[in-house]
Amino acid sequence: MYSQKCTFTGNLSKASNNLYKEDLPTSKPDTVDNLRALHPEGDLNYNKQLKPTCEQEADFWESEDGKNLMLDVLSLSETKVYFRK
Numbered sequence: 001m002y003s004q005k006c007t008f009t010g011n012l013s014k015a016s017n018n019l020y021k022e023d024l025p026t027s028k029p030d031t032v033d034n035l036r037a038l039h040p041e042g043d044l045n046y047n048k049q050l051k052p053t054c055e056q057e058a059d060f061w062e063s064e065d066g067k068n069l070m071l072d073v074l075s076l077s078e079t080k081v082y083f084r085k
Contacts, residue, residue, distance in 0.1 A: 007079050016083055 006015035052060070060066045072078065 012082050
C-alpha cells in the first residue's frame with residue numbers, strides 16, 4: 001500500500017526500496033536519531049500563501065498538463081518500466 005502511495009506521488013525510488021527491502025524495522029535506541037538525521041526539520045516560517053489551494057491542485061490535475069503528467073510519468077506502465085530498469 002505504501003509503495004503504491006509513493007508511486008502515485010512520484011517517489012519511485014521510495015516505492016522500489018519499500019518493495020524490495022530485506023531489513024525489518026528495528027527499535028534500537030539510535031533509530032529516532034537516525035530518522036531525524038534522514039529527515040531534518042523544515043523551516044517553520046513557511047509562507048503558506050505559496051501553497052496552492054485544494055481547488056488549484058484539483059484544477060491542475062484536471063488540466064491538459066496534469067493529465068499528460070499522470071499518463072506520461074505516473075502511469076502504472078511507466079512505473080513497471082522504471083522498476084524493470
